Amino acid sequence: MMKAAFIFPGQGAQKIGMGKDFYETFEVSKAVYDQASSWLGMDVCELCFEENDRLDITRYTQVGLLTTELAILKAVEEKGIRPVVTAGLSLGEYAAITAAGKISLEDALRVIDKRGLYMQEAVPVGGAMSAVIGLDMEVIRKVCEETEGIVEVANDNCPGQTVISGEAEAVAAAGEALKAAGARMVTPLKVSGPFHSSMLKGAGERLKPELEKVQWMNSDIPYVSNTTAELVEDKDKILPLLVRQVSESVRWQEDVKVMTDMGVDTFIEIGPGKTLAGFMKRIDRKIKCINIETVKDMEKLEALIC
Structure with a gap:
């Protein structure tokens, strides 16, 4: 059944x-x-x-x-x-x-x-979200923790696809750090705020x-x-x-x-x-x-x- x-x-x-x-x-x-x-x-x-x-x-x-x-x-x-x-x-x-x-x-x-x-x-001014493709969750969490400002894991969707959320400058900075750490792609999402942060x-x-x-x-x-x-x-x-x-x-x-x-x-x-x-x-x-x-x-x- x-x-x-x-x-x-x-x-x-x-x-x-x-x-x-x-x-x-x-x-x-x-x-x-x-x-x-x-x-x-x-x-x-x-x-x-x-x-x-x-x-x-x-x-x-x-x-x-x-x-x-x-x-x-x-x-x-x-x-x-x-x-x-x-x-x-x-x-x-x-x-x-x-x-x-x-x-x-x-x-x-x-x-x-x-x-x-x-x-x-x-929604505070300056909030943002980005999708991170092709990087291990633990690496993403570590980068977020080490980034100045508020940036956090918002969604653990599936292997290789995670969403981060927080202050716009912090999300952008984390995105650059994640690309340097080996992320295949970091894409800003068209959203109106830092949801799930x-x-x-x-x-x-x-x-x-x-x-x-x-x-x-x-x-x-x-x-x-x-x-x-x-x-x-x-x-x-x-x-x-x-x-x-x-x-x-x-x-x-x-x-x-x-x-x-x-x-x-x-x-x-x-x-x-x-x-x-x-x-x-x-x-x-x-x-x-x-x-x-x-x-x-x-x-x-x-x-x-x-």
């Missing part, structure tokens, strides 16, 4: 038109967009489907991307596929927690609206009262925390982890190991793009991972069900 994990991408996967075919094809998907628009007081369909300048602004990116992931999730769930575990990259962790049955759709969207806003407002700690603390309003639920499906790379089953552990998640590293490579150690044999990436599927190939080429981005991709699920 298949042991599936649902996984969800984070900020950066967004694109104009994402989810539109699901909105037009599946009533359950349409309902998610319509409910999100009503709950948040904004036209989420316009945000996701029509050309605009807002979708790449953190506040709106997070709303649009989570809505799309949850809309596609509802269509996947209609196929009768049930995961044994879920996980998501950064923002995607909120979709994972929803898919695991530990937070309602409405609560997840209301919290992510505030999370995006607080992260956007907390200690510079965002204030945004996490500001988010805490919003998380305290949520009615967290126990369920029989665990999810894997970005922050600790551990299975989370107890609802009482979720809130403090999400406060920390804003400013601490995303340990994606370790998250994947937790799930494969559980016996997961099929990963289903739900959302736009193939970011996580790409990471999976670099973590372990034997891992089976399919991505559900368009309605046509739903055909891949038929083969799993049969």
Whole structure:
């Protein structure tokens, strides 16, 4: 019997038109967009489907991307596929927690609206992030520690791909040092701030009262925390982890190991793009991972069900 994990991408996967075919094809998907628009007081369909300048602004990116992931999730769930575990990259962790049955759709969207806003407002002048390709994690950590200013590991995505985050000058200086240490490439990312660094700690603390309003639920499906790379089953552990998640590293490579150690044999990436599927190939080429981005991709699920 298949042991599936649902996984969800984070900020950066967004694109104009994402989810539109699901909105037009599946009533359950349409309902998610319509409910999100009503709950948040904004036209989420316009945000996701029509050309605009807002979708790449953190506040709106997070709303649009989570809505799309949850809309596609509802269509996947209609196929009768049930995961044994879920996980998501950064923002995607909120979709994972929803898919695991530990937070309602409405609560997840209301919290992510505030999370995006607080992260956007907390972004200090001069924050930056860079992707580091082809260098060992321990070397990266050592260089960051030796660099003057704030620069930290933000994401451990897969072997050979790490993201650093912090003050712009420190990130740039660390980038030069990392290239000198043997990095194949150091690429500045087009982001609006130093996400998953200690510079965002204030945004996490500001988010805490919003998380305290949520009615967290126990369920029989665990999810894997970005922050600790551990299975989370107890609802009482979720809130403090999400406060920390804003400013601490995303340990994606370790998250994947937790799930494969559980016996997961099929990963289903739900959302736009193939970011996580790409990471999976670099973590372990034997891992089976399919991505559900368009309605046509739903055909891949038929083969799993049969």
